[in-house]
Amino acid sequence: MTLLARLDRLPLSRPHYLLLLIGGLGYTFDGMDSAVVAFLLPSAQDAWGLSNGQLGLIGSATPFGFLFGATVAGLLGDRIGRKKVMMYALAFYAAFSVVAAFAPNYEVFLGSRVLAGAGAGAESAIIAPFLSEFVPAKRRGWFIGALAGFFSFGFVMAALIGRFVVPTMDDGWRIAQLITALPIVMLLWWRRSLPESPRFLLQNGRVDEAEAVVADLERRVERATGQPLPPVPESAAQPVTNPVKVNLLSALRFLWSPVMARRTAVTWLIWFVITFSYYGFFSWIPTLLVQRGITVTKSFEFSIIIYLAQIPGYFSAAWLSERLDRKNTIAIYLSGSAVSAFWLSQMDTPATITLAGAALSFFLNGTYAGVYSYTPEVFPTWIRATGTGLSSAFGRVGSILAPTIIGLSAANLGFGGVFGLTTAVLVAGVVCVVVFGLATAGRSLEELTEPAKEASR
Secondary structure (H helix, E strand, O other), rough: HHHHHHHHHHOOHHHHHHHHHHHHHHHHHHHHHHHEEEEEEHHHHHHOOOHHHHHHHHHHHHHHHHHHHHHHHHHHHHHHHHHHHHHHHHHHHHHHHHHOOOOHHHHHHHHHHHHHHHHHHHHHHHHHHHHHHHOOHHHHHHHHHHHHHHHHHHHHHHHHHHHHHOOOOOOOHHHHHHHOHHHHHHHHHHHHHHHOOHHHHHOOOOOHHHHHHHHHHHHHHHHHHHOOOOOOOOOOOOOOOOOOOOHHHHHHHHHHHHHHHHHHHHHHHHHHHHHHHHHHHHHHHHHHHHHOOOOHHHHHHHHHHHHHHHHHHHHHHHHHHHHHHHHHHHHHHHHHHHHHHHHHOOOHHHHHHHHHHHHHHHHHHHHHHHHHHHHHHHOOOOHHHHHHHHHHHHHHHHHHHHHHHHHHHHHHHHHHHHHHHHHHHHHHHHHHHHHHOOOOOOHHHOOOOOOOHHHOO
């Protein structure tokens, strides 16, 4: 009887859903802070007389911070633990969101947005691998997909802030950033009770601590369900204790070794494609609508509709991930994104732009639900946080480039050309995942990563 077998045979119940809520709220606030930047751009432009190029840099600031935050979080998560990184990242992000709210000039605002993005990126990169290590294989796709769905609530809240706070009061764009930071205080308090990942503890030889976490979870699940726990499978593999001190060089060497290179390449490319398309669309859609003659207020109202489409996108993909496998779900939603982006490129009225934008929002965010489920599954425990963090970080290269490329393309190619470019990027992602992706549904984390584990010895 092993600790991991005991953990994996537990039915999903109230203790798991509490973890989902706490982790999901982290994603909600990350999404809210990231998305609200799009609604600050017109006000920042008026306040400091900024050019389109400077606006593009602000749009790239948060994802630029995400890149470094995700990289550092992954490395630290595999060295000092998932829980500590989540806590420190939240505090860092909240602090610099407040600094951005009081920024006296463009330079301070830009710098603080980068640092706030680093904190948010660190947190978003660590939550999915952390929670994936608690969830049984048969429900992991739905669980992590639903976790990613909490991002959509943050985007909707950002759109509401953009509509009802930013344009309706003096310094509304500054107040908006304070609002995005406030809930963090409550979340930090909640997370004091989070357990560390038993898989991380076992990997680092902390068997007694892992036993305590698993035993406590068993007690709470049994109390929540009111039923005896299922028997432990006799064929369960023994966990391997193999403490490895990960650094960036050793991580890259392993991730691009012959046994891992295909997994790494596919995962990194998917992250780049979806993040480039996502940030290219969402960072500029309010401004593009304004430039097409739609008022700021109306632009924000249309954006709320587009952002609401995220919610069914995430949760429908989470549901499909268990039935069609993560790989196939990603391919389907990337294909839907490509079709929607092309559709958007052909539209020229506010109503049709909004409808096509809502469809693109639905499919882009559904893709993210699959990607967040898929990524932690393809890396071994000892490098899971680092692998996830570096995949997310590489995706952020796309999010850094997208606002600037979209900003420049809008002037040269027009509205249609911008989303024609997005279509081409998405099609490349579909081909990659269909041909080279790994099927992961219903398989334990140890089963999925056994060949990689052997190669690391």
